[in-house]
Amino acid sequence: MSDIIFKLTGGVHPPQNKHQSTQRPIAAAGIPNTLVIPMSQHLGPPSKPIVAVGDRVLKGQCIGATDTLKSAFVHASTSGTVVAIEERPHNHASGLPALSVVIESDGRDEWQLMPAIKDWHLADRDTLLQRIHEAGVIGMGGAGFPAASKLSTDKNIHTLVMNGAECEPYITADQMLMTERAEEIILSCELLMHLLGAEKTLFGIEDNKPEAIAAVNAALIERGNDNIKVIVVPTVYPSGGSKQLIQILTGKEVPSPGHSSDLGIIMQNVATAVAAYRAIALGEASISRITTLSGDAIGEPQNIEVLIGTPLSQLLEQCQWQPARADRIVIGGPMMGYTITDTSLPVIKTTNCLLVPTREELPPPPPAQACIRCGLCAEACPVSLLPQQLYWFSRAGEHDKLQDHNLFDCIECGACSYSCPSNIPLVQYYRASKAEIRQAQADTEKAEHAKQRFEARQARLQRLEEEKVAQRAARAAAAKKRAEEAATASAKKDEVDPIQAAIERAKSKRAGGNTAATNESVNQVTKLEKRLTAAKIKLASAETVDSDKVPVLQEAVDKLTQQLAEAKANPVTTSHDAAVDPVQAAIERAKAKRAGNAAPASPADEIAKLEKRLASAIQKRDMARDSMPDKLEAFESAVATLEEKLAAAKAKAGE
């Protein structure tokens, strides 16, 4: 037998309380009149609504789309009419509202299926992944990680781990699913093994679910698949954590930092696997789930198959809840669930349990006492952290020490708080500290970025300055020579009208400039194209590794695309728009100069004036280097001219 199991580090044994909700078979919830379907039920960026108010939608029709694997598609859970697309209170620990599509059902529950991929065992990986993505399948055990993203690993996967541990007390959604729909789960395993190219499945189920174990084993025998092994694991919380279950089943620790795929293992929760299977074999989008209702304030605790978007109040009423006895409503289990106070919130894909305990059942936390350093928290921690030390560091705000002690490996399982005899809300401290550290990191990153930009700019300016000095010296020498030659020749010549000269110069420049502008716009198009490609590449890589940068990159790509389109449509004007017509400018300048010249100026005045203009021209040119590279040339020639003039004026004055 390969039923060797390994011991979980730490762990606690809270009362199971699973029997209450397993007495009844899975019931169906009715179709609610109104469904509120949030666009962000998963981890990752929210999807974008692709329907409009007034549209009629069918059950399973996509209403929220995304172009990244890090996000998930969202579908209408029943047929009806879109009546609103707006921010609605969201069923999420943060309590922040989310953009939601509100559907008024027509009661017909009319399906729009995707084409079923019946012969999935012949289908290639990409087709299957694409379908899982398009069906909006996300981790239904609670985390909501997009399934396609997890399954699309490029690592070599040899083992699929099916998570049927369901270690949180009270929750029995997976248990009932395994008990009642074991065949489907076995098929799901086969499908995922095929998709991943895995050789075997280790199917972990806690030993407190004998019916589920029997059902899955029976289905397995019937199916006759030797590559799937049910492994009964001892009941201990948190055996259902992904790294924890992998440790129990394989004895291996998922490296930190790292993923289970580094060990050649991918884990999926049973409900997620079934959703993926149904998406492929039946063409059904992920529009419903099984949710446990339990707790002493629930009259008829049971599991209910419910459409995503159904208001919680409907489920509560269906199960005869007693609001007067309810002390709190927990979404999820007693160890990691969050409380809500608004029963109009919708069921979402990750809502595995509604726990409504009475005050006697789960009393409110008593005031925290002093930490007596008993170490019970450390004994309970499945990650071998030192919760007590983390607590002291957290209180003292010692971020470095916290990170030294691997705060970020904490899975927030709550085992430490559970066992602390002094009732210290340890996890709460860790959550707060993690948030603080993340914020601080974001801030320093920003500052670091700004600093780098600043330093780069300084370096560039210095380089330019050095070049400039060298150029200026060369030019001054040349000008001096010219001025000496010219002094003898032009002394007797009539003065050329400076306006005329300026017009000539500017005209010739514009002629040249025009071709230059055209060239430039061509250049710009190529440049933009290049940048766009680069940005797209970045975006693509970010989608697979760095989800939080995706929106920014996406924006950049959009902007570049737009710029490129403009540049193509409007080749010359783009570079000209902002620039003042140089001819006109030159005329103005020369006019002003002549006006000034009308009163004969002393050579010293002239020199001072020229110097001033030169300074401002240099400044402008330098600015142009940074901000308007396309105008640099014009400014450069202006500077050169002024320098020449200045040299001439000085020579003259010196005579």
Place this chain on the structure above:
Amino acid sequence: MALLNVTSPHAHGPLSTATVMQLVLLATVPGIAALVWIFGAGVLVNLAISAAVSLACEAAILKVRGRPVGFYLKDYSALVTAILLGIALPPYAPWWVVAIGACFAIGVAKQLYGGLGYNPFNPAMAAYVVLLISLPVQMTQWGAPFSNPAMGLGDALASNLFGSVDAVTSATPLDALKQGIGEAGQTFGSLGGFGWEWINLAFLAGGLYLLWRGIFTWHAPISMLIALAVMAFLFPNEAQGRIHSVLFHLFSGATMFGAFFIITDPVSSATTPRGKIVFGALIGVLIYAIRHWGNYPDAVAFAVMLLNLAAPFIDQYTQPRTFGHRGARS
């Protein structure tokens, strides 16, 4: 009813700090019973004085510090300190010795450092050491085993309070061993010091109960006992031979009491699993070193206090390897 809005976890384990402390108190019962049996009712008088003074002291200081008195008294930690101190003191010590000890334990060693959880030293041991150093005469007058049981509680009280009834006192077996008076009278029992072996067995029983209840882990006590045994085996007392030396040290003086009730005090000991092993082992070594080569007959208190000082340092270097990490430290 307004719905509660609180963070997870919503369930809480069965243990509370008060429960932990109560269990510790409960576990001292066999040891105390053995002490009374062997040394007489003076032990109880000690405990009563120590408890009364400790609680009064704790309450008064909490009041001065503006802390909720009832809330903190209910954690039973002051009572535990009081009982541990009462057990450690010689049964017929004058009442003021006990009172000073209790005041020092609670007032200085615990509350001055910030109260429960902040004290670097085990309060009972700190008080014991202070008394031993400042009042060596009173502190070394242990009753001779089985010489005072006939003394009723009233006489014992009188003896403690007024010194009026002469309690029979004698040197402890550890003293005797040190001074080479082992041959005179009944000093050694079959395991350890005469009479003391029963006391040690009783504390061992209480300790094992706590271990079984999961109040502390095996690391510190077991490693201390092993270290002590190894030391006694390697450097035996010539008069006893190796095996006897080992047994004698394990079952004499405050060995078991120290192993299961003092060094397991969570606040002032090392907290990481490997740290506890180091902590316990070093205490075991030190106990033997002081008993064997030092000037004081028993050494648990000194050894514990020295290692209390080292505990934060030990913790620092014995962090467990975090799940998924290679080295012990990131």
